[in-house]
Structure formats: C-alpha cells, structure tokens
Amino acid sequence: MWTLIVLVVLALVLWGFYISWRASRLDRLHNRAEAARTALDLAMVRRSSAAYELASSGLLDPATSLLLADAVRRAKDSGPAERDLAESDLTRALRAAFGQPGFRGEVEANDGAAELVGEVDAAAQQVFIARKFYNDVAARTMDARRRPLVRVFRLAGNAPQPEFFEMDDALPDGEGAGEHIP
C-alpha cells in the first residue's frame, strides 16, 4: 500500500517537473520569436537606410532615385497593419531599379558606388534570411501553443501569439530580374 502511494506521489512530482519543463520551453520559444522579430525589424530598417543612401548618393539617375526614395519613405511611414505591403513595395522598387539593363555596370563604375550597392544587396539578403528565421520560430511557437497540455494548463500565459510576416522579399539579383510585379 505504501509503495503505491510513494509511486503515485513520485509520478505526480515527475509530471509536475515535466509540465514546468514544457512551460519553460514554450517561454524560450516565445523569447526566440520575439528576438527573431526584432532582428527582422532591424534588417528592414537597415535595408531602408541603405536604399535611401543609394538613392540620395547622386550616383543614380533622378528617376531611379525618386522611385527608391518614395518606396523607402512609404516603408518607414507605414503602420504595423500595412508594413508588409510597404516593405514588399520597397522590394519591388529595388528589384525594378537593380533589374534595369546596365544598372550595376553603369552605377558601379563610380567611386564608392560598389559599396553602396553592396550594402543594399547585403541588407536585402539579411531581410530575406531574417524573415525565414522568424517565420520558422513563429511556426514552431504556434505549433507548441496548440498542444493539448499547453492549452489545458494555459502554459502560454499572457505571451502574445506570434504571427507570420508575409512579404515579397525576393532578392534584387541583377540583370533582368526587375520585370515582374505580381
């Protein structure tokens, strides 16, 4: 009889440990999702700044400058609800500009231009990577929140549910890539 009680208590204690381990795992996921989202925001800001610097460098023709400056301004001014659309438009503007025949050859012939263009390329790539990572951890967090144990014991607490960030972030990869806007 005593053996049974000891075993039940032991099982309850172990189960308690398990639940608290699950809770802290979920907490870690939320933290990582938040960190990944911050990284994505920073990457988008970096991309906007790089694009604006290129637009105002005087190395581009004024039409391309104006297009990029307009897209950057809209991305910076957009509220949370239209952020994805505005950032997608910046992607498309960059792709259209970089995709113009002769763009890289002509621009990079100037002093210092290769660095500015390189910075935009790097920042755009970072947005692409950061969004992939963020959506990945967001998916795992959402998945974890759906588990019965998590729902029954409300292990997520008040942590906000992460949401996917959907946008067009295909890279401006040079010649001929700028012709399509969906």
Place this chain on the structure above:
Amino acid sequence: MRIGIACPYSWAVPGGVQSHIRDLAEALIGLGHEVSVITPADDDQPLPDYVVPAGKAVPVPYNGSVARVLFGPLSASRVRRWIKDGDFDVLHVHEPTVPSLSLLACWVASGPIVATVHTAMPRSRVLLAAQPMLRSALEKIDGRIAVSEAARTTLVEHLGGDAVLIPNGVATRRYRHAEPLAGWPGPGGAIGFLGRMEEPRKGLAILLKAFEILAAERPGLRLLVAGPGDADAQRHKLPEWLRERAVFLGEVSEEEKVRVLHSVDVFCSPNTGGESFGIVTAEAMAAGVPIVASDIDAFRQVLRDGRAGELFATGDPADLARAARRLFDDPARRAELTVAALAAVAAYDWDVVAREVLNVYETVVLGRATVGVAQ
C-alpha cells in the same frame, strides 16, 4: 521651331497626359513646326512618325499605386542620344515629377526647357524629401505651364516659382464628323449623356427625372447614356414602362464617344458642379450637337451665357425638361445653336492652345543656344 517633347507614360496605354501630348504635337506640326516625342511604348505598337519609342514601360510601385514608367541607365542614355540627334530649339517635358523619361530629359539636357504639370497632387512628403536629388534636374526648367488651377498649386508647392495657366485644348476636328450608331437618333428624337454614371456631380439622376417628364409627352423620344458605371442599376432608376426607351452603353472608346455625340438630337450636361471647364460639353459643341446644360459657371462661360447652348437651373429636372422641349420643338433654334457652338468652341481648339504654348517656347528661347546634352 524644332521641338522635343518627353512623355512619361506608355504610349500603349490611353491616358490624359498621352492624348494631351498627341494633340499638342499634331497641332504644332500643323502650324509648321518640327516635333519629336520620346515616350515609353510597346515594341509591336504602330506609332505616328513623330514618336520615338524609348523602350517598354516598367511597372513599379510609386506614390501608392503601380506606375508604368521608364528609368535607369539605359533609358537615360536613350534620352541623351535623342537630345543629341534632335538638335531641338526647345525641350518640353510633361509631368517632370514622375520618375520617368521627362525627369531624365531634364537631367541630361542643357538649354531652354519648358515643363507642363497635369496632375494636382496633395503636397507630397516624398517629393519634398527627395528634393535635393531632384533639384539639379528640376531647376533647369525655364518655363512652367499648368493645365489647371489645381495643377498650378501643386507645381508651385513642389517646385517653387510660378506657372502659366494653359488649359487642355479640344481636338475639334476629331469631333466634327462621325457616323451615328445604327438606328440613332430615330424618328422620335433622342437625348444624350456622357460621363461617369454614378458620380452625383455629373447629374445623370437629374436627366433621368427630366427624361421621365419629356417621355410622357413625346412617345418616340429615347435616351442614350454612355460612360463608366453600372448600367443596370441606372436603368432600374427609370419607371418600368420607360426602360426600353433608354440605352445605357457603359464605357466607350474615344471613337465611339464621337459617334454617340452624333447619335442624338440634343446633348445634355446636367452637372451640378465640380467642373472647371467642362471638356465633354466642349466636345459636344465641336460635334455640332445642340446642348442643354446646367447653368454652373463653367458651362455659362463655355456656352457664352446661353448663346451657344440652352441653359437650365442647376439641379432642376422640370427646368431641364422645359429647355429640352424648347429645342425639340424648334429645329431653327437647334441649327442656330449648332452654328454658335461651333464658333464658340473654336476658341478652345488645339490650334489656339498650341499657339499659346509656342508663346512660352519663344519666351524661353530668347537669346539662348539650342538644347544640348549637359556635361
């Protein structure tokens, strides 16, 4: 004069700026000048011989929508070559604040430059933010033209300085003759309307009420309506017995529009406001169709206070019916109005407008070298 004109939007797409440029170019050529227009265009598109295609327009997000424009190093070098080869006395750019060929032309050119602003835009933050990068291109402009008071305000705010107001012209010759639509106007007479059906200020609702009054007394009278909008919804505003006597065409091409004007005995402009000039009314005048119009300022002016068209109290269907009745009953009065309208609309013809534009050209070229490529 040798005149180079830069168009920012694709020649393949119908639009106000493109037709303005086409009509202006043709009027200038008609006055004996040499004109070359550089524009984005589709490869397989037939072009008038004064048009130089600079490549296919690229769709790109701009100012909150998708613009079809041309930019980038290749376009810039095409514009540069066009300027070099053209040896123009004056360069005329349209909508220079759109990121396209006009802005590129300002950038690469030196010499006398005239710019026309068509669109009225709210003070745009982008343009202000981008000012330093645009300044070197835009400050080369010697003479500015605005097509409306609103466009002029936009221009003053964006570019600083003032502008000459030269409104759009009417291509009167294009409206003078056309084949009526089959079966129109018909023995019972017909009254016509052109414009966006749902826009309340266009006043279609007032005409529909007046048509009810008129149709009750005239068994054969029919109504012809053309313009963008939901035709069925409009038809159902008429009582059932009247519906088969009204035809709603929806949006029509430029060519059909002229045929619609020639398909009716009386044309009606029932606008309640919002018109600064009344281009459709002027086009109807050019077609020689007698007009009944509301007595808003714009129509009062273009119809010479009622001497070139019958005016009625704005917004009053009964008065509209009275004015139309007078025209239907009096063929002599209709003929008289047609003659007066054709004479009055001549003042708005592109030939007249083109002469005003030429005046601007002549002012900016005084004592200047021809247009060249900036170093």
